[in-house]
Amino acid sequence: DIQMTQSPSSLSASVGDRVTITCRASQSIVIYLNWYQQKPGKAPQLLIYGATNLHSGVPSRFSGSGYGTDFTLTISSLRPEDVATYYCQQTYITPPTFGQGAKLEIK
Amino acid sequence: QVQLVQSGAEVRKPGASVKVSCKTSGYTFTSYYLHWVRQAPGQGLEWMGWINPNNGATNYTQKFQGRVSMTRDTSISTAFMELSSLKSDDTAVYYCARRDSFGSGSLDFWGQGPLVTVSS
Numbered sequence: 001d002i003q004m005t006q007s008p009s010s011l012s013a014s015v016g017d018r019v020t021i022t023c024r025a026s027q028s029i030v031i032y033l034n035w036y037q038q039k040p041g042k043a044p045q046l047l048i049y050g051a052t053n054l055h056s057g058v059p060s061r062f063s064g065s066g067y068g069t070d071f072t073l074t075i076s077s078l079r080p081e082d083v084a085t086y087y088c089q090q091t092y093i094t095p096p097t098f099g100q101g102a103k104l105e106i107k
Numbered sequence: 108q109v110q111l112v113q114s115g116a117e118v119r120k121p122g123a124s125v126k127v128s129c130k131t132s133g134y135t136f137t138s139y140y141l142h143w144v145r146q147a148p149g150q151g152l153e154w155m156g157w158i159n160p161n162n163g164a165t166n167y168t169q170k171f172q173g174r175v176s177m178t179r180d181t182s183i184s185t186a187f188m189e190l191s192s193l194k195s196d197d198t199a200v201y202y203c204a205r206r207d208s209f210g211s212g213s214l215d216f217w218g219q220g221p222l223v224t225v226s227s
Binding site for chain 1: 119204207213214220
């Protein structure tokens with residue numbers, strides 16, 4: 001199975017900050033990388049698919065980049081409602097696998 | 108609008124089985140694969156498998172082979188996931204999620220996920 005490693009596992013930032021979360025795959029996954037946001041007690045929600053494509057309805061302050069093994073999720077200006085855990089997922093090879101999550105808090 | 112509405116929370120004893128439903132609406136049920144993902148309390152997301160609602164084909168991750176069964180009833184646009192021989196570490200929230208139509212394999216809509224508790 002492809003291992004997905006996110007860093008950091010937790011982070012704290014101030015409102016308005018630029019926030020970056022990285023995800024590394026154990027082998028190339030080309031662009032088959034998706035990002036999800038999960039708020040406490042809720043189901044995950046798709047943010048980014050195919051490494052760089054913003055899902056419908058997702059605010060433009062979210063963006064994704066990367067190719068191959070290294071990927072990044074960026075929040076350009078952090079808002080209080082962005083407090084959540086963020087997961088990356090590879091869908092290049094079955095089984096699709098998730099990163100361990102990155103918990104984002106507000107300072 | 109697309110909706111996936113799942114059945115409610117369940118409590119089972121070790122060794123028993125549980126069947127979770129996922130009723131869909133707002134799109135053509137047979138046109139999108141449905142995946143099942145679980146999340147143990149305080150833990151990350153774990154993929155279990157998928158079903159193709161069009162023909163009933165399934166693909167399960169090796170960890171659950173022989174214990175899981177994913178089925179569907181096209182007449183009511185509903186998918187089901189049954190997990191047998193339950194153990195305490197099967198305690199988790201079980202989500203159904205629709206695979207996208209973009210070709211990326213992402214899961215674009217999710218059910219609310221019932222908690223299944225396995226306890227003696």
